[in-house]
Amino acid sequence: MNKAVFFDRDGVINHDPGDYTYLLDEFIINDGIIPSLKKLSDNGYLLIIITNQGGIAKNIYTHDHVEKIHKYFIDELKKSGIGLTEIYYCPHHSDVEKCLCRKPGSLLIEKAIARFNIDPKKSFMIGDKQRDVEAAEGAGIKGIKVELNENIEKYIDKIIAG
Numbered sequence: 001m002n003k004a005v006f007f008d009r010d011g012v013i014n015h016d017p018g019d020y021t022y023l024l025d026e027f028i029i030n031d032g033i034i035p036s037l038k039k040l041s042d043n044g045y046l047l048i049i050i051t052n053q054g055g056i057a058k059n060i061y062t063h064d065h066v067e068k069i070h071k072y073f074i075d076e077l078k079k080s081g082i083g084l085t086e087i088y089y090c091p092h093h094s095d096v097e098k099c100l101c102r103k104p105g106s107l108l109i110e111k112a113i114a115r116f117n118i119d120p121k122k123s124f125m126i127g128d129k130q131r132d133v134e135a136a137e138g139a140g141i142k143g144i145k146v147e148l149n150e151n152i153e154k155y156i157d158k159i160i161a162g
């Protein structure tokens with residue numbers, strides 16, 4: 001079975017200014033992300049992003065905006081020799097329509113676990129909100145709560161050290 005680290009996107013992977021990020025110009029990769037993902041990848045962890053993008057349901061932006069940003073991020077990682085396993089996003093918002101995939105729901109994490117044969121006990125989720133930790137725990141994964149836009153390298157070293 002595989003081990004994986006799951007990441008929330010906004011506020012962990014990229015700078016979250018406290019509002020929706022959907023323009024490529026506003027997508028700024030946080031300090032420490034590239035070396036962190038490189039270390040995890042070199043140590044055999046799958047890398048998976050699980051993100052709520054409720055701005056789609058609210059008609060603030062579209063799937064195209066989200067996919068453009070994700071393509072950019074995947075390409076940036078490739079330049080550093082890092083392969084991202086998958087990005088899952090929930091386009092819904094509870095104010096508009098209920099769903100099972102929006103965090104704190106665990107559905108997207110569970111999908112990834114099944115698809116990539118992941119052992120939850122050897123896996124982690126890093127997020128800046130309590131709902132990220134709840135989603136992780138719902139799928140049997142250890143959740144690590146970090147500060148908004150924090151450099152996460154120290155947590156990565158702990159994960160690798162076991």
Ligand SMILES: [Mg+2]
Pocket residue numbers: 008009010011012016127128129
């Ligand atoms: Mg976040």
Ligand SMILES: [Zn+2]
Pocket residue numbers: 090091092093099100101102
């Ligand atoms: Zn959803």
